Amino acid sequence: MLEIRSLRKAYGDTVALDDLSLTVRPGEVFGFVGQNGAGKTTTMRIVLGVLAADSGEVHWDGRPMDAAARLRTGYMPEERGLYPKMRVRDQLVYLARLHGSSAPDARRSTDELLAALGLEERADSRIEALSLGNQQRVQLAAALVHDPELLVLDEPFSGLDPVGVDALAATLRTRVDRGVPVLFSSHQLDLVERLCDSVGIVKAGRVVAEGSVGALRQQGRARRLRVRTPDAAWAQGLPGVLVLSRDGDAQLLELADDVDDQTVLDAARRSGPVHEFAPVLPSLTELFREVVAA
Known part of the structure; x- marks a missing residue:
């Protein structure tokens, strides 16, 4: 050792x-x-x-x-x-x-x-x-x-x-x-x-x-979510939420620091059934940038 x-x-x-x-x-x-x-x-x-x-x-x-x-x-x-x-x-x-x-x-x-x-x-x-x-x-x-x-x-x-x-x-x-x-x-x-x-x-x-x-x-800030719902329009214009990409019924969202992910989940549920709602962890490259910039 x-x-x-x-x-x-x-x-x-x-x-x-x-x-x-x-x-x-x-x-x-x-x-x-x-x-x-x-x-x-x-x-x-x-x-x-x-x-x-x-x-x-x-x-x-x-x-x-x-x-x-x-x-x-x-x-x-x-x-x-x-x-x-x-x-x-x-x-x-x-x-x-x-x-x-x-x-x-x-x-x-x-x-x-x-x-x-x-x-x-x-x-x-x-x-x-x-x-x-x-x-x-x-x-x-x-x-x-x-x-x-x-x-x-x-x-x-x-x-x-x-x-x-x-x-x-x-x-x-x-x-x-x-x-x-x-x-x-x-x-x-x-x-x-x-x-x-x-x-x-x-x-x-x-x-x-x-x-x-x-x-x-x-430990990194998981401020991105992958959400899959039949209707994707619910995320457009949601305060503090940026739609990064869309693939069929799945969307990759980025949340502002002051946005509660449960609020986003509630908004998704109001649009219909939610088939996936998962944090997307930062890559090592993203984590590195976050740590060295602190």
């Missing part, structure tokens, strides 16, 4: 992290989201020991994170850190060996990852000859090749097409199913909503919302 406790980091008068805390449990994919400059990359670099915190602690399995624990961590930086002149297979074997893998284990792990990520045909290509999407796949393979116990990934899906996203997601899932915790940041909130077990939204160096995607959506 990865525990980040009360991290603080300042660059002169600029506070990058302000008492930031979060926990990533075994077998959990934790999405770390926020605007540019919110503190995500700084947090990850402190976890990896690239930066030192001004105060606070990072613990792995109940102990302070040390060099030995970091050697068992897989890190994927947002900026690609591959050697452009090296060939793909040679580079992955080399990186696995740097992390302490034996030569046979390094070759075995490399071949497995090349197959899983659809890179077998490019194994002998130089990194600089690959497309950006394939470079991204190799970057993830570099984070996984030494069979890490913890994964820290900064924008792992950047530049990937849907096939590449699926390949990376499936490869990550095999690690998660073995109990590996994954902390990853992304601006692609649709992917975060699809892939993550838990999410932390960071603003100005603090985690301002945290929990499962479902729980966070439940």
Whole structure:
């Protein structure tokens, strides 16, 4: 389990992290989201020991994170850190060996990852000859090749097409199913909503919302309703109610903050039978906008 406790980091008068805390449990994919400059990359670099915190602690399995624990961590930086002149297979074997893998284990792990990520045909290509999407796949393979116990990934899906996203997601899932915790940041909130077990939204160096995607959506303001009635005209002109769309006898309504949904239900009933009346929960993207704007 990865525990980040009360991290603080300042660059002169600029506070990058302000008492930031979060926990990533075994077998959990934790999405770390926020605007540019919110503190995500700084947090990850402190976890990896690239930066030192001004105060606070990072613990792995109940102990302070040390060099030995970091050697068992897989890190994927947002900026690609591959050697452009090296060939793909040679580079992955080399990186696995740097992390302490034996030569046979390094070759075995490399071949497995090349197959899983659809890179077998490019194994002998130089990194600089690959497309950006394939470079991204190799970057993830570099984070996984030494069979890490913890994964820290900064924008792992950047530049990937849907096939590449699926390949990376499936490869990550095999690690998660073995109990590996994954902390990853992304601006692609649709992917975060699809892939993550838990999410932390960071603003100005603090985690301002945290929990499962479902729980966070439940906490968001459900000011939209899906209503299905034989007669849809009743909603037109209703004070504080905006008809967003209509599909047959179903309507999507948005309510002003001061409108009671029971008042809307009463109006719908007066028009005839109501076959559906359900809140439409905000997406993670909508929730994110709501939280960071607060």
